[in-house]
Amino acid sequence: MQIKWLNGAPRAPLDDFFVPELCEPEALLSLVLLAELLVLVLVLAEPMLHGFDWVRLALTSLFVQWCVLLSAAVLCRLRPWLARLRPAVAGPLCCLIVVVLTLGCTWVTEYFELGGPPSPEARLYLRHALISLIMSALLLRYFYLQSQWRRQQQAELQARIESLQARIRPHFLFNSLNSIASLVVSDPFKAEQAVLDLADLFRASLAKPGALVTWKDELGLARRYLAIEHYRFGNRLQVEWNVDGVPAQVMIPHLTLQPLLENALIHGVAPRVEGGLVEIDARYDEGWFELRVDNPCQDGIAPATRGTQQALGNISARLTALFGSDASLSVERRNGRHVTCLRYPC
Structure with a gap:
């Protein structure tokens, strides 16, 4: 589209x-x-x-x-x-x-x-x-x-999307800076590398101010973010990617995957002493794109916070604005895992 x-x-x-x-x-x-x-x-x-x-x-x-x-x-x-x-x-x-x-x-x-x-x-x-x-x-x-x-209608839609993205970027920046701050005393060299990674990440983020980017660019942005978080979590953070079947030119709303990964780390990996595994599954089939982020959780404990709800609400609003009622964002818990899934027509 x-x-x-x-x-x-x-x-x-x-x-x-x-x-x-x-x-x-x-x-x-x-x-x-x-x-x-x-x-x-x-x-x-x-x-x-x-x-x-x-x-x-x-x-x-x-x-x-x-x-x-x-x-x-x-x-x-x-x-x-x-x-x-x-x-x-x-x-x-x-x-x-x-x-x-x-x-x-x-x-x-x-x-x-x-x-x-x-x-x-x-x-x-x-x-x-x-x-x-x-x-x-x-x-x-x-x-x-x-x-x-x-x-x-198009001008109003563009203004709405830009407003939603403006809410995401500061939230993303502050959390990344908190991750870097935790390394300043314990490992200054890693903190320096994390700052460089953050600079590269924001350079890539701000280089494309449009509402839609390619899956290749969005994936690169997410990998840079996880590289920063790896400095903080170390071996506690394990990531499994299952995204090889998605064409590089499939379009996705900018800054969609990164907030989902951020929620997975904050609520699924950080509270656990042993850390956890975050799985990212993406597929493209007959004009439909589906993305799933799977992270550990504890049954019976609600992970919803104001920041989580805002991130998911922004993603859902942008999907609806860009792809209409056919787009969907669902969240469910089963077998000790928290699964966030989004789906929309390309």
């Missing part, structure tokens, strides 16, 4: 152009249905002296659908070029294209109906031009408002 954020550039990229991709099946179906509604309104607006005129409905429908589909095909073809224009220019130009195509379809229809060059009838051409202008202007206005609403 890729999200393109509004960056204030004077020219909108193709994906941000307010006119959607009209060649897509869903867009074509919507246009066909709207065209049929317009046909029904036009036919019902005419006086019916001898009942409903089904022939008139069929012929009008054929003409309108011809105009609509031809206009959709031309706008779809010209969309990359129109996207480089300002909306104030691209909108009227789209309306002009639709009007010209409608007048052309009117001329062709008259030609085949009369069997030769049609006589210029200003009222018919003016009527068709006004109808096509009004309908295309209304539809383009709807597309523009939809585009603005979508951009506002």
Whole structure:
């Protein structure tokens, strides 16, 4: 999944152009249905002296659908070029294209109906031009408002994600500094190495301010964090990685694995004199990514603290913001182990 954020550039990229991709099946179906509604309104607006005129409905429908589909095909073809224009220019130009195509379809229809060059009838051409202008202007206005609403949603989502990440980073920094402080007196050399590891870790963390990073980068960040904690825990900390089956380019929310490992160490390894084993299992299967962090715990003792709840709450909120209701974060305890599992579609 890729999200393109509004960056204030004077020219909108193709994906941000307010006119959607009209060649897509869903867009074509919507246009066909709207065209049929317009046909029904036009036919019902005419006086019916001898009942409903089904022939008139069929012929009008054929003409309108011809105009609509031809206009959709031309706008779809010209969309990359129109996207480089300002909306104030691209909108009227789209309306002009639709009007010209409608007048052309009117001329062709008259030609085949009369069997030769049609006589210029200003009222018919003016009527068709006004109808096509009004309908295309209304539809383009709807597309523009939809585009603005979508951009506002994306901006709000980006602000929300950045706020959640801002809560995680100080929490992560303070815990890492506490780990280093415990080494300053006992082993200054390891403390120095831990500071260097922390510098590398934060350099990697701050180098990618976006909401999503690759699994390779997130894994490297987590390994740097565990290298710092190894200075504090020594042989008490054992880690087992089962992540070889995940492609390196799978996308994951930034700073997701590290908070889970931090909770596992604080509540699963630190309270135990003998330490414990932390297992990290990750897999990617048919477009779904699943990550599990397994650490020891004592049954009957609730490990939940304010910091744990905040970290898990932030991760859950970011997953929901990025991947919708399909994403999930679950926590369970069984057989003396505490298992945190997250799953979302890629």
